[in-house]
Amino acid sequence: MKPSYYQSSDLKKFKNISDWSPDLGKKFFDYYNSVFEEGALSAREKSLIALAVAHTVQCPYCIDAYTQDGLERGVDKEEMMEALHVAGAIRGGASLVHGVQMMDVYEKRSM
Amino acid sequence: MATKSLKGRVHQLAESTRQLDFLKNGIFAPGGLLPTFEEKIKQSQSLPLRPKTLEILQMNLGYMCNQVCAHCHVDAGPDRKEMMSRKTLEKCLQILEKSPVSTLDLTGGAPEMHPDFRWFVAEASKIGVADFIVRSNLTILRANKKYYDLPDFFKAHRIHVVSSLPFYKKEKTDRQRGEGVFSQSVKALQMLNKVGYGMPGSGLQLDLVYNPSGAFLPANQQALENDFKKALKQDFDIDFNQLFTITNLPISRFLEYLIASENYEEYMQRLVDAFNPEAIANVMCTNTLSISWDGFLYDCDFNQMLDLKVASPVQHLDDFDLDQLQNREICISQHCYGCTAGAGSSCQGAVV
Numbered sequence: 169m170k171p172s173y174y175q176s177s178d179l180k181k182f183k184n185i186s187d188w189s190p191d192l193g194k195k196f197f198d199y200y201n202s203v204f205e206e207g208a209l210s211a212r213e214k215s216l217i218a219l220a221v222a223h224t225v226q227c228p229y230c231i232d233a234y235t236q237d238g239l240e241r242g243v244d245k246e247e248m249m250e251a252l253h254v255a256g257a258i259r260g261g262a263s264l265v266h267g268v269q270m271m272d273v274y275e276k277r278s279m
Numbered sequence: 280m281a282t283k284s285l286k287g288r289v290h291q292l293a294e295s296t297r298q299l300d301f302l303k304n305g306i307f308a309p310g311g312l313l314p315t316f317e318e319k320i321k322q323s324q325s326l327p328l329r330p331k332t333l334e335i336l337q338m339n340l341g342y343m344c345n346q347v348c349a350h351c352h353v354d355a356g357p358d359r360k361e362m363m364s365r366k367t368l369e370k371c372l373q374i375l376e377k378s379p380v381s382t383l384d385l386t387g388g389a390p391e392m393h394p395d396f397r398w399f400v401a402e403a404s405k406i407g408v409a410d411f412i413v414r415s416n417l418t419i420l421r422a423n424k425k426y427y428d429l430p431d432f433f434k435a436h437r438i439h440v441v442s443s444l445p446f447y448k449k450e451k452t453d454r455q456r457g458e459g460v461f462s463q464s465v466k467a468l469q470m471l472n473k474v475g476y477g478m479p480g481s482g483l484q485l486d487l488v489y490n491p492s493g494a495f496l497p498a499n500q501q502a503l504e505n506d507f508k509k510a511l512k513q514d515f516d517i518d519f520n521q522l523f524t525i526t527n528l529p530i531s532r533f534l535e536y537l538i539a540s541e542n543y544e545e546y547m548q549r550l551v552d553a554f555n556p557e558a559i560a561n562v563m564c565t566n567t568l569s570i571s572w573d574g575f576l577y578d579c580d581f582n583q584m585l586d587l588k589v590a591s592p593v594q595h596l597d598d599f600d601l602d603q604l605q606n607r608e609i610c611i612s613q614h615c616y617g618c619t620a621g622a623g624s625s626c627q628g629a630v631v
Contacts, residue, residue: 210502211499211502212498212502212506236495239491239493239495240491240495240496240497240498241498241502241503242446242498242503242506244446244448244450244451245450
């Protein structure tokens with residue numbers, strides 16, 4: 169076994185997922201590449217969204233890839249950190265908003 | 280950040296042979312992790328690489344510079360004293376008169392620091408090349424009162440100014456080029472705008488050069504140009520014409536940085552992975568000749584810094600013979616991957 173579940177060198181092997189399912193693999197990567205093209209949102213904006221989502225889903229490969237992608241696109245560290253705080257705010261908010269449920273149950277069961 | 284050149288620090292990478300050895304061995308050794316550049320372009324039937332019509336004469340007036348940038352491929356700095364002699368400058372003028380080049384490109388170091396700079400520009404502009412470029416680091420325009428009138432001087436000779444600015448914000452610029460460089464560069468750009476450079480309809484061309492400030496490749500040139508234009512206009516009311524993206528090549532002080540930061544192998548892997556066979560058709564060494572301060576001839580400014588002289592019986596201005604030079608093979612090594620990665624890279628920016 170590898171010394172860790174995650175190997176940074178595995179990022180380069182991402183395309184290998186197509187080996188065992190070429191049709192689905194092709195469909196996925198065609199879709200993936202289309203998603204990141206310039207559109208109503210710029211490729212730069214999409215890169216920042218990807219970086220924030222990468223932290224939300226806590227994918228080390230994606231964090232590595234989209235930090236480097238951001239550097240290449242001229243995204244600076246303030247912009248990257250603001251994007252992360254958006255992820256953090258939504259993630260924290262998603263927990264806290266459930267507090268309403270907690271409060272409802274608490275009140276309902278209490279005299 | 281170092282305040283002296285590699286040469287001034289007596290660093291082993293100051294020797295071009297050490298740099299070439301490093302690029303030939305390790306991951307590029309026979310049976311190593313990555314293919315050599317020669318092996319790679321052989322696969323795309325581009326070997327041997329030969330010159331096309333000569334269009335650009337690039338003269339390096341010397342390695343003296345007022346800055347000590349962390350990525351500098353020239354290893355330039357205030358401690359470098361190499362400088363083109365008046366005799367060599369005169370020889371360049373003679374060659375320029377007879378040659379078909381459409382672009383004369385003055386670089387350094389900071390070419391403006393050469394004591395004969397203004398004389399040479401005045402003489403060369405009389406010859407009338409279509410595009411006369413001076414590569415300015417911008418801060419030299421603010422370094423001393425004697426340089427304050429350079430924007431007017433450039434304008435008088437219709438010079439095409441190409442200036443380095445790695446980013447439109449302070450932090451990244453200063454980390455690459457030195458503390459305070461960004462604010463001085465902004466002032467210098469405003470001086471150039473004031474005399475008409477970069478302004479619509481003026482015919483005075485002001486282009487900027489973007490180098491990544493670290494171990495990564497440049498993004499799409501057009502997208503970065505849009506970002507630069509928006510930010511510089513909004514924050515400092517600065518106008519310019521085009522942005523050229525240039526990939527950092529793994530030589531000299533950028534090589535030093537790559538090794539010290541343990542980014543060398545991954546960076547080279549990135550360059551190899553991004554190899555673009557389309558870029559090889561347009562690499563600048565196929566239409567450029569680079570002349571060093573001491574009159575030797577090279578395929579490009581990078582080969583000059585590695586002391587890879589042209590592979591021709593003609594290696595010096597004193598024996599200049601364009602027909603013979605055109606028959607040469609271009610000298611290559613692993614640093615050439617920098618010019619063929621992604622959209623390609625040259626002193627005129629992306630090539631694809």
